[in-house]
Amino acid sequence: MSTDGGTLAELGSVKKSFGAVHALTGVDLRVDAGECVGLVGHNGAGKSTLMNVLAGTLAPDEGTITIEGADRTPHYSVTAAHEAGVRCVFQELSLCPNLTVAENARIMHPHLGGLRWRRQAAGLISSELDRIFPGHGISTKAIVGDLPLTQRQMVEIARAFTVTDSPAKLVILDEPTSSLDAVVAGQLLTFVRRFAEEGGSIVLISHLLTEILGSADRIVVMRDGRVVITDRASAFSRDTLVAAMGHVAENAVESTEEERDRSALPLRVRTELQHGETINLLAHEGEIVGLAGLAGQGQTRMLHRVFDGARGGAEVRGTVAVVAGDRQNDGVFPLWSINKNVSVGSLRELVRRWLVDDRAEERLGATWQDRLAIQTPNMDDPILSLSGGNQQKALFARALGSKADIILMDDPMRGVDVGTKAEVYGLIRKEAEAGRTFLWYTTETEELEHCHHVYVFREGAIVTDLPREQVTEQKVLQASFRDST
Amino acid sequence: MSTATASPGRVSGADSRRLLRAAMPFVSLIVILGAIFYIQPRSMSTFGLDLLLRLAVPLAFATLAQLCVMTVNDLDLSIGTYIGVTAGISATILVEQPILGVLALVGCVAVYAALGALIHLRDLPSIVVTLGMSFVWLGVAISLLPVPGGEAPEWLRTFMSLKLPIPSPILMLIVIAAVAHIALMWSPYGAVLRGVGGNARAVRRAGWSLLKAKVTMYTLAGICGVLAGMTLLGLSGAADARMGERYTLLTIAAVILGGGEFVGGRVSPIGAVVGATTIWLAANSLLSVLKLPPEWQIGAIGVILIAVLALRWLVGRVGRAS
Numbered sequence: 001m002s003t004d005g006g007t008l009a010e011l012g013s014v015k016k017s018f019g020a021v022h023a024l025t026g027v028d029l030r031v032d033a034g035e036c037v038g039l040v041g042h043n044g045a046g047k048s049t050l051m052n053v054l055a056g057t058l059a060p061d062e063g064t065i066t067i068e069g070a071d072r073t074p075h076y077s078v079t080a081a082h083e084a085g086v087r088c089v090f091q092e093l094s095l096c097p098n099l100t101v102a103e104n105a106r107i108m109h110p111h112l113g114g115l116r117w118r119r120q121a122a123g124l125i126s127s128e129l130d131r132i133f134p135g136h137g138i139s140t141k142a143i144v145g146d147l148p149l150t151q152r153q154m155v156e157i158a159r160a161f162t163v164t165d166s167p168a169k170l171v172i173l174d175e176p177t178s179s180l181d182a183v184v185a186g187q188l189l190t191f192v193r194r195f196a197e198e199g200g201s202i203v204l205i206s207h208l209l210t211e212i213l214g215s216a217d218r219i220v221v222m223r224d225g226r227v228v229i230t231d232r233a234s235a236f237s238r239d240t241l242v243a244a245m246g247h248v249a250e251n252a253v254e255s256t257e258e259e260r261d262r263s264a265l266p267l268r269v270r271t272e273l274q275h276g277e278t279i280n281l282l283a284h285e286g287e288i289v290g291l292a293g294l295a296g297q298g299q300t301r302m303l304h305r306v307f308d309g310a311r312g313g314a315e316v317r318g319t320v321a322v323v324a325g326d327r328q329n330d331g332v333f334p335l336w337s338i339n340k341n342v343s344v345g346s347l348r349e350l351v352r353r354w355l356v357d358d359r360a361e362e363r364l365g366a367t368w369q370d371r372l373a374i375q376t377p378n379m380d381d382p383i384l385s386l387s388g389g390n391q392q393k394a395l396f397a398r399a400l401g402s403k404a405d406i407i408l409m410d411d412p413m414r415g416v417d418v419g420t421k422a423e424v425y426g427l428i429r430k431e432a433e434a435g436r437t438f439l440w441y442t443t444e445t446e447e448l449e450h451c452h453h454v455y456v457f458r459e460g461a462i463v464t465d466l467p468r469e470q471v472t473e474q475k476v477l478q479a480s481f482r483d484s485t
Numbered sequence: 486m487s488t489a490t491a492s493p494g495r496v497s498g499a500d501s502r503r504l505l506r507a508a509m510p511f512v513s514l515i516v517i518l519g520a521i522f523y524i525q526p527r528s529m530s531t532f533g534l535d536l537l538l539r540l541a542v543p544l545a546f547a548t549l550a551q552l553c554v555m556t557v558n559d560l561d562l563s564i565g566t567y568i569g570v571t572a573g574i575s576a577t578i579l580v581e582q583p584i585l586g587v588l589a590l591v592g593c594v595a596v597y598a599a600l601g602a603l604i605h606l607r608d609l610p611s612i613v614v615t616l617g618m619s620f621v622w623l624g625v626a627i628s629l630l631p632v633p634g635g636e637a638p639e640w641l642r643t644f645m646s647l648k649l650p651i652p653s654p655i656l657m658l659i660v661i662a663a664v665a666h667i668a669l670m671w672s673p674y675g676a677v678l679r680g681v682g683g684n685a686r687a688v689r690r691a692g693w694s695l696l697k698a699k700v701t702m703y704t705l706a707g708i709c710g711v712l713a714g715m716t717l718l719g720l721s722g723a724a725d726a727r728m729g730e731r732y733t734l735l736t737i738a739a740v741i742l743g744g745g746e747f748v749g750g751r752v753s754p755i756g757a758v759v760g761a762t763t764i765w766l767a768a769n770s771l772l773s774v775l776k777l778p779p780e781w782q783i784g785a786i787g788v789i790l791i792a793v794l795a796l797r798w799l800v801g802r803v804g805r806a807s
Contacts, residue, residue, distance in 0.1 A: 057690055079692040094690055096683030098750040103676040107691045117673045143503065145683075 007069070008033045008201045009086065009170055014053055014063030016046075023049040024060070025225040031170060036192055036202040038216030038233060040209065041245055046225040047205050048091060051172045054203070055088035056081035085169030087160040089176055093152055097145030101125055101155050104144055109164040128158040132191045133184060149179045149296060157188065161195070170201040177206060178295060189215045207445075208477070209238055221245055262287070262453065262467075268406055268437045269306055271314040279462040281306075281314075281455055283406070283439060288432050290451030290471075291441040293480045295411075298460035299441040303408045306439060318405030318437070321345055323395050325411035325441075331395050332383050338394050339365035339379040345398035368397035373423065389420045396424060400431060407431075409440045413447065425450050445473045456480060509797050510743045510759040517766045517793075525774040531652050538654035539645070539720055541765040543568070544735060545658055546713035548743075548761040549665050549754060550706040551736035556669070556682045557702050558748045559604065559611030563619035564710055564736055567593070568729030569626035571714025576635025576724035594707035601703025605696050619733070626726035633725035637718045645719030658758055665754035668705075678702060682750020738790055739764045742797055767793060 009031045016024040024046045031037050039047050052058035054065070056078040064073045067084045081088075095104050105125035106112050112121055122140035129136050138151050147155070153176070160171050173192070177185040192202050192215050206212050212219060212233070219236055221229045221244040229244045236244075265284035273280050281302065283289045291299040305312035307320055324331035333341055343350060343361045350360045365379040372393045376386060383391060392412060399407050413421055429450065432438055440451060448454050454471050456464040456479040464479040521537065522529045528537055547564055554561040571593055579586025600618065604611050647653045669675040680688045681698045689695050713732070718724050741747070742763060743756030768786045777785055 055690075077692070078690055082692055088690075090690070094684065094687035096680040096687055096750065098683035099676060099680055103680070106673060106676050107680050107688060107693070110692060113673045118671070146503075 006033055007031070008035075008067065009054065010064075010066040011050070011054060012064040012066065014050065014060045014065075016049055016053060016058065016060050022225050024053070026063075027222070027225070027227055029054075029220060029227065031201050031203060033169070033201055034196055034199045035217050036196040036204060036215055038212035038219040039203055039205045039222065040207075040212055040219065040241065041222035045222040045245075047222055048174055049225075050222070051088060051174055051203065051205065054081070054170075055086060055090075055172060057088070083166050085167045086172070087168050087170070088172040089157050089160045089174060091174045091178075093156055095144045095152060095156055095159075098143065100141055100143055101138060101147075102140040104155065105140075105159050105162055108159055108162065111165050124162040124164070125155065125158060128162050129154065132158050132161065133187050150181060150184065153179050154184065168200065170203070171195070172203045172205075174205045175207065176204070177208065177211060185211070209241055213238065213241070266317075267315075268318050269314060269316050269439070271302070271305060274313055277461045279455070279465055281439075281462060282453075283437050285405075285437060286432050286435050287453060288428060288438040288440060288451045290448045290454040291439065291457060292445070292448055292454050292476050293457035293463075295443050297457040297480070299457050300410055301460065302457070302462075303410055303439060303441060306406070307408060316406065319403060320406045320408060321399040321402045321404035323399045323407065323409040323412040325409070325413075327388070327391055327395065332391055334382075334384055336383060337380045338369075338374065338376060338383050338386065341383045341394050342368055342379075342397045342401055345402040345404075349403060364401055365397075368401050372397055372427070393420060393424070396427070400427070405435075406437045406439065409438060409442075411441050411443055413442065413444065445476055448476065506744045507753065507756065510753075510756045510763060513742065513793055513796060514759050514763040514766070517763055517771060521766065521770055521774055528770075528774070531650075535652040535654060537766065537770050538652060538658070538762065540717075540769070541762040542645075542654050542657050542661070543713045543717035543720070544732060544739065544765050545661050545758045545761040546709045546716060547729070547732045548736045548739040548757050549661070550709035550713065552665075552740050552743075552745060552752050552754060552757045553702045553706040553709065554611065554615075555737075555740055555745060555747065556679055556750055556752050557699055558682050558685075558750070559615075559699075560737065560747070561615045561706060562612060562733055563615040563622055564706070564713075565729045565731060565733035566619045566622035566626060566727075567597075567707075567710045568714045568717060568732055569724075569726050570622045570629070571711045572718040572724045572728055573626045573629040573635065573714075573726060575641070575715050575718050576637060577629055580636055580638050590711050594704060594711060597707025597710070598700050598704040601699045601701075602696060604703075605699040623726065623730075630724055630726045633723060635718075635724045637722050637724075641715060641719040642722060645716060658762060662755045662758035665758070669752070669754050674701075679750045679752065682748070682752075735764055735768065736761070738794060742793055744797075763793065764790070 007030055011027060011029040013026045013028060014024050015022075015026055027046070027050055029050065039051075041047050049058065053060045053063075056076050059076070064071060065076050066072065067086065072080060072084065096107065099107070102118060102122040102125060106117060106121040109121070109124075126140050129138055133154050136151070136154055138147065138155060144152055144155065157173065157176055160173075161168050176188060180188065189211060192204065196202055196217070204212065204216060213236060216233045219231060219233050219241065220227055221241070223245065262282070262284055265286060267282065268285055268287075269281065269283040271281045281289070291302060293299060303322070306314050306316055307322060308314070309316040309320075333344070336344075339361065342365050343356075346364060347356060350356050350364065352360070362379075368374070369376070369379055374386070374393045374397065375390050383394060386394065396412070413424070425447075428438055428440075440447070442448065448471050451471070452468050454466045454468070454476070455462045456466070456476055458480055464475075466475060527533060547568060550564050551561055571590060574586055574589045574593070578589050600614060603609065604614055649656060669678065677688060677693055678698055678701065681695060685695055688698070714729065717728060721728070739760040740752065740757050741760075743753055743758070743760030745752040745757060767789045771789070772782050772785055
């Protein structure tokens, strides 16, 4: 099998379901040697699932995996993928924070042993870092947990290209630039092109369409667990790509009340400027305020400040409830029933004669099961019997069911399917019209379309505020990245 | 280049924090030793040090057993009574029928390995499993030795009372720490084992077996427990089913004092051995030279433990602030 220009890897009608959710409904994908394939699609379109199948971390329910002409479907695993030269940089970091950069490189290479393994591992990773990110300034002796997020991501990317006994023929990059600044992201994309020209293959997943259009040879568009279009990159423009993804046209949510005078509304939240900040956050009655920017730029901390009120340096008028985004860590009470998980936000209102009124509690649960269409035969079932999306609905019910005036949402739509999202968006707008205030941290630009006002965060502070009519993906991204290039 | 210019400051801050954390067990050891020498200057001799530190050796082994389990984010509440069993076997079966004795000890290690596999495969909380096992081990120890007794094998007693130019416990502690450090911090597989504590998913995605890693760690813990039981027996001459019971919580304290964490795979074998020595000195030698009445001693041990661990917390906080 010649590697030059031939097919390197091929997935044939791959299917994968998680419970009732069909993540992949028969996907065919081909990657040629020396080719950079751009993979785009909405969140939940199945891109990451597909890449997990290709990398061997998820076994498909059905379908075939062929690499360099050999059928590898039975017993395909991470180890088999590695031996075949398939590497993957996952969306969430796959480094061990307690180990050094060199030790993390060693974990990738099972055969790196002997007395000098440490020096070899350090040499491997540092030469790769130098090749991809010249001037990176990362010490191989540094403990990964001590490095800032950007450098961690650089280490992880460089690690995927290190070679000992098995070659790196196909490297999957799943949102590799999400926490890189513009300069470093540029270095990476340049390297991707060079890697492909030298005969390597890349699958690049990114929500930044300019990156895909600029770097990929061929673009594969996924929607609802299927590949909808495949074509040369030059055949697409930004607009046709957006259309192919089935993106809500940019002005789909027409602003019903263009002329909102913010200052006329009663103030609910005002933060005091802390060191390094130039813009303070304001939120009024009936407003949906978006906190945008790249992930982890201080948005969650801002929500905590508002929650802490005066102690956190924020003037807050009204009661506050939270919808957690990180369900497992600060959302559900895993041992409680769905109903208890919902009612815990309003216990004070449910008390009668010093005790919680069971019947009122049930009524509350039933109301919200109805309003949010929580799919369960019985609200007394354990919360963990629900799918992720429905658990998230229960968390929404907890916050919305309380009497809180201000609802803080910490990227609450993670892992929520498209249908639920639409329902929840509608509910949020209705509740806002009824006078509630929402502070909404989101990493998905299209969700900002629902906000009356958007603050963009960078490096822990607000850098721009945009009223609704000025919110575009481009503006948000521009503000999200440092201006220097 | 923004990232390049931003990095040196951050990394050096992290470096100094790590240095402080690594120095912490040594500082507390020096403080405690200093206090003992000040109150009882005669202990500052080869013989005195030998006497002070000899019983730190079994605790150091027990602490390393705990450290192995804590490296993979588990906790072992059975190590104390397990030491009672291994010491009991060494004092009875090993003396009468050496081959059977060795087999019995190997069997104990095999049980530890099986526990590691069980905890991983069934995804059970290690605390519950090992707490249950602690009663099982105690039962086994009591049926081996209904009354304190038995006899340490001759060779073991001789080995534990070796007379060398430098106090033999010091030599042993150094060797133990060095071997553990090489195994866990230097060896290529040691990095993988610690990685399991840091990010098990990442290690699995790189193609390693988590089951194998856990079984390895529990096996090592079992072996360290055997060594702890044998050295304890060699020093005391006879065994008692409950002789190791107090060790369980002391080992956890020693790992933490030595710079380890309950979760996250951050451990330091050298620190743990130093921590074990410090805790041993604080909990026993310091109290006896202080001539505290016996009814106050147990309480005093607790107070000293809290004080020593609070010191570590304080250092951690100062490190973070800088």
